[in-house]
Amino acid sequence: MNKLTYLKKTIYNQGKNDFYCDLNFLSEINKIAKLKGKTVLDIGCGEGRLLTLFSLIGKAKYCWGLDSAEGIGSGLDILDLFKRHIKVLGLKNIEIINEDIGNYESGNKKFDVITAVYSLHHIIKTRKNFLKDENLKKEGIALFSKIYHLLNKKGVFVIYEASKHDLKGYSKFYRKLLKASFVNYKSKHTAREYSALLKKSGFQKVYTKYYFRSYYLNKFKWVFSTPIINFFINNHYFIFSIKK
Numbered sequence: 257m258n259k260l261t262y263l264k265k266t267i268y269n270q271g272k273n274d275f276y277c278d279l280n281f282l283s284e285i286n287k288i289a290k291l292k293g294k295t296v297l298d299i300g301c302g303e304g305r306l307l308t309l310f311s312l313i314g315k316a317k318y319c320w321g322l323d324s325a326e327g328i329g330s331g332l333d334i335l336d337l338f339k340r341h342i343k344v345l346g347l348k349n350i351e352i353i354n355e356d357i358g359n360y361e362s363g364n365k366k367f368d369v370i371t372a373v374y375s376l377h378h379i380i381k382t383r384k385n386f387l388k389d390e391n392l393k394k395e396g397i398a399l400f401s402k403i404y405h406l407l408n409k410k411g412v413f414v415i416y417e418a419s420k421h422d423l424k425g426y427s428k429f430y431r432k433l434l435k436a437s438f439v440n441y442k443s444k445h446t447a448r449e450y451s452a453l454l455k456k457s458g459f460q461k462v463y464t465k466y467y468f469r470s471y472y473l474n475k476f477k478w479v480f481s482t483p484i485i486n487f488f489i490n491n492h493y494f495i496f497s498i499k500k
């Protein structure tokens with residue numbers, strides 16, 4: 257079976273729209289952190305949705321997927337699924353690290369790009385505003401400083417999160433309507449909160465890009481893909497943080 261057909265059938269569960277969205281997502285990351293020939297650490301990698309694309313299409317040099325796999329935000333067998341994808345796809349440049357980011361020690365290893373996609377809100381569990389609580393602020397800065405030190409010079413840390421707008425209760429309706437599984441289902445912090453902590457953690461350049469998913473295969477895509485409508489359905493953001 258063709259590798260991309262395998263991905264569509266397994267990770268994307270026939271959700272073709274999600275697959276095309278992820279290709280677009282990859283090109284957004286490539287604009288800032290060109291993946292070709294780079295080393296990547298994905299924190300909270302899950303079943304490897306991104307790393308398989310980074311390796312197959314982004315031509316990353318080597319990828320490490322780190323996940324505690326404790327059933328937080330995904331199933332307990334998530335890394336077994338990832339292992340199976342790596343085996344079937346014959347990917348020799350992906351390695352799995354079954355570890356909590358809080359305990360992770362890399363030795364002397366550093367990375368060109370580090371990503372955290374939908375995982376930060378699981379790692380720092382609170383919904384409280386970081387900036388209004390000194391202990392939380394310290395916790396956030398400790399995590400981001402650790403990530404800063406894991407990066408090579410000119411390295412980029414990419415965060416991708418949903419906004420605080422919560423459509424969890426309506427997700428079945430939206431999924432049916434949009435034939436796509438990504439809606440604003442859960443999130444805890446604004447880009448402003450994360451950005452303030454990232455700047456205090458050593459990153460010299462931090463900027464946010466709001467990102468609207470497209471509904472390529474929906475016949476009403478021209479409505480759903482407009483920024484105002486999309487804001488209510490699917491309002492996500494990237495934060496790119498650069499180490500000089």
Ligand SMILES: C[S@@+](CC[C@H](N)C(=O)[O-])C[C@H]1O[C@@H](n2cnc3c(N)ncnc32)[C@H](O)[C@@H]1O
Binds near residue numbers: 304322325355375
């Ligand atoms: C919602 S899933 C996102 C998976 C993947 N990034 C994606 O977009 O498909 C969040 C992942 O973060 C992982 N996770 C949660 N807390 C973690 C921690 N402290 N250290 C490492 N991984 C963690 C979970 O096991 C889960 O697989």
